[in-house]
Amino acid sequence: MVLRILLIDTDGERARALEEKLSESGYAQIFRPEAGNLAAAVEQSRPDLIIIDMSLPDRDALEDIRAVAAANPIVMFAGTDDPAFAQEAIAAGVCSYNLSGVALSDVKPIMASAIALFQRYRHVETELAAARALLDERRQTERAKAILMKDRKMTEPEAYRWLQKKAMNESRKLSVIVAEFVAAHEAGKREIKP
Amino acid sequence: MSESVPFAPRGSETRMRIGLLRLTDSAPAIVAHEFGFFAEEGIDAELVTEPSWANIADKLAYGFLDAAVIVPPLAFAVELGLRGLRQPLIIPCGMSLGGNTVTLEKTLAAQVRASANRLAMPAAFAASLAGRATPLMLGIVHGFSTHNLLLRYWLASGGIDLSRDVKLVVVPPSRAVEALASGQIAGFCAGAPWGEVAVRAGVGATVATSDDIWRHAPEKAFAVRTRWADDNPDALAGAIRALLRAAQFCDAPENASYTAALLSRQKYLDTDSHAILSSLPGGAVTPQNLSRFWRNAATFPWRSQALWFLRQMARWNLVDPALDFPAIAGRVYRPDIYRAVAGPMGLSVPLADSKPEGGHDAAWQLEAAPTPIVMGPDRFCDGVVFDEIAVPASP
Numbered sequence: 001m002v003l004r005i006l007l008i009d010t011d012g013e014r015a016r017a018l019e020e021k022l023s024e025s026g027y028a029q030i031f032r033p034e035a036g037n038l039a040a041a042v043e044q045s046r047p048d049l050i051i052i053d054m055s056l057p058d059r060d061a062l063e064d065i066r067a068v069a070a071a072n073p074i075v076m077f078a079g080t081d082d083p084a085f086a087q088e089a090i091a092a093g094v095c096s097y098n099l100s101g102v103a104l105s106d107v108k109p110i111m112a113s114a115i116a117l118f119q120r121y122r123h124v125e126t127e128l129a130a131a132r133a134l135l136d137e138r139r140q141t142e143r144a145k146a147i148l149m150k151d152r153k154m155t156e157p158e159a160y161r162w163l164q165k166k167a168m169n170e171s172r173k174l175s176v177i178v179a180e181f182v183a184a185h186e187a188g189k190r191e192i193k194p
Numbered sequence: 195m196s197e198s199v200p201f202a203p204r205g206s207e208t209r210m211r212i213g214l215l216r217l218t219d220s221a222p223a224i225v226a227h228e229f230g231f232f233a234e235e236g237i238d239a240e241l242v243t244e245p246s247w248a249n250i251a252d253k254l255a256y257g258f259l260d261a262a263v264i265v266p267p268l269a270f271a272v273e274l275g276l277r278g279l280r281q282p283l284i285i286p287c288g289m290s291l292g293g294n295t296v297t298l299e300k301t302l303a304a305q306v307r308a309s310a311n312r313l314a315m316p317a318a319f320a321a322s323l324a325g326r327a328t329p330l331m332l333g334i335v336h337g338f339s340t341h342n343l344l345l346r347y348w349l350a351s352g353g354i355d356l357s358r359d360v361k362l363v364v365v366p367p368s369r370a371v372e373a374l375a376s377g378q379i380a381g382f383c384a385g386a387p388w389g390e391v392a393v394r395a396g397v398g399a400t401v402a403t404s405d406d407i408w409r410h411a412p413e414k415a416f417a418v419r420t421r422w423a424d425d426n427p428d429a430l431a432g433a434i435r436a437l438l439r440a441a442q443f444c445d446a447p448e449n450a451s452y453t454a455a456l457l458s459r460q461k462y463l464d465t466d467s468h469a470i471l472s473s474l475p476g477g478a479v480t481p482q483n484l485s486r487f488w489r490n491a492a493t494f495p496w497r498s499q500a501l502w503f504l505r506q507m508a509r510w511n512l513v514d515p516a517l518d519f520p521a522i523a524g525r526v527y528r529p530d531i532y533r534a535v536a537g538p539m540g541l542s543v544p545l546a547d548s549k550p551e552g553g554h555d556a557a558w559q560l561e562a563a564p565t566p567i568v569m570g571p572d573r574f575c576d577g578v579v580f581d582e583i584a585v586p587a588s589p
Contacts, residue, residue, distance in 0.1 A: 037373075037378055039363060054245075054246075054249055055245055056245060056246070057245040057246050057366030057367075057368050057369060058246075058366060058369070059245075059246040059248040059249060060246045060247050060248050060335065060336050060364050060366050061363075061364045061365065061366065062248070063247075063248050063277065063336060063337060063364060064336075064337055064363060064364035076252070076277075076278045083256065083279070086256060086279070087256050087257075087258075090252060090253065090256055090258055091258070095248075095252070132460070133460075133461065136459070136460050136461075171230075172230060176228055176229075179228075179455070179456065179459065180452065180456075182455070183451065183452050183455030183456065184452065186451075186455065187451035187452065187455070
């Protein structure tokens with residue numbers, strides 16, 4: 001029996017890798033819809049199993065479909081009977097909906113592949129997110145320094161020291177002080193303008 | 195304000211993972227975290243911004259989150275195992291009132307508004323649906339959401355047949371603008387700032403807000419896994435203290451622009467701070483679509499409101515009507531915990547656990563200790579008063 005699998009993942013490379021892996025077995029036929037109207041995608045492909053990236057807001061739309069299909073209660077994850085397996089899936093950031101009552105023994109190896117793949121990509125994602133947060137913080141700091149240099153005629157090192165000192169005096173993180181300072185400055189600007 | 199030591203010694207901190215969505219009314223949790231209110235209570239709070247309600251529910255159910263800023267119907271769904279694994283939860287405090295909008299596609303909105311001169315808005319909407327061959331598609335954020343229950347209440351009050359005239363579909367708010375523009379939906383009900391985002395994008399117009407459906411309607415609540423709460427009673431009290439302080443900050447009009455800037459950051463709402471500002475107390479141009487956080491006992495977990503949510507869930511077949519709702523409301527909503535925490539902070543606390551909902555057209559005074567609390571109007575759009583005080587005393 002060939003399982004019809006709807007794979008919803010915005011990471012094209014990861015989705016291709018999983019599709020390739022599952023297709024190799026010959027037991028799966030994969031559908032990959034565009035993000036957006038998932039109800040229509042489900043209606044068209046009539047999947048036995050949905051595998052979805054948990055970082056997508058569209059999971060809520062699938063909850064709705066789940067509630068509608070009364071004949072075959074949809075099972076989230078590879079069965080709530082195995083919390084450890086479900087936990088592993090959540091930690092990896094992938095979720096499955098079993099729509100047609102396919103045996104869990106058939107679903108589990110598929111989900112195991114998905115989990116393994118998501119785990120590998122997750123590692124890269126975490127590093128990327130950390131780098132992005134750092135960049136965001138640096139951008140804010142640059143902005144705060146620029147404001148101080150322009151408005152209070154400070155030099156760049158003076159501006160940085162001023163922010164650092166404020167953070168120390170108030171026992172708060174530099175990033176918080178910087179965000180607060182920039183926000184206050186922008187709010188002030190807005191009030192002056194009509 | 196709080197009696198705790200300003201900085202707990204390192205190593206003694208209790209970790210608390212708090213889930214939230216990209217919504218204006220996540221503000222008190224974000225402020226409590228960014229201002230160090232949680233840290234001052236010895237709580238190592240980790241704020242997790244989730245993309246979906248489904249993630250919030252699953253992560254609570256499987257223990258990846260200890261607490262969450264949640265829509266109360268979803269908290270009941272998790273508590274009762276109505277979707278996926280069940281996990282006992284308590285709600286020791288509320289987070290916000292109001293803030294939702296019913297936003298329609300621009301042309302339709304203009305049509306409905308034009309006839310709203312003669313008719314009440316829901317009836318005007320019903321009139322605009324007359325003679326349609328197919329049901330009008332409207333977006334909600336989740337089946338177990340305040341939005342679903344409020345929108346249904348409002349539509350039904352105008353005589354709209356929910357099984358024939360309209361079809362409610364789940365559309366994540368971040369996709370609502372796109373869905374409205376493409377014609378996939380004709381309107382949606384979602385929390386701030388998403389209605390404003392659609393208006394600013396030029397695709398939608400707001401025809402009603404939470405206040406037009408139920409004035410000062412309870413919106414988000416703070417839900418905690420019962421097991422976590424039982425294991426960490428001191429940290430729970432500390433978290434509530436931190437949130438009550440943050441709620442007061444967020445409610446002060448002078449803090450609106452600062453709060454909006456904080457919320458707009460990438461790790462939180464990651465959206466236009468002006469759209470957020472318009473839904474904050476003090477930031478709105480028209481004071482109609484506001485999230486409110488403190489005044490009018492906004493943080494008190496009213497059991498009568500828990501019961502209203504459960505009864506509405508039953509009305510639309512979202513929960514088995516044979517269940518003992520007063521017992522469930524009593525188990526989940528915990529005004530007793532709220533009182534034990536807020537009282538020693540010197541804050542006024544309501545004396546009753548429940549109140550009739552919907553009887554007031556104007557501001558009124560609520561019995562509270564040490565001093566009475568001024569409450570806002572709480573009228574429903576259909577004028578009905580919900581009065582079912584069959585809730586057991588606090589355990």
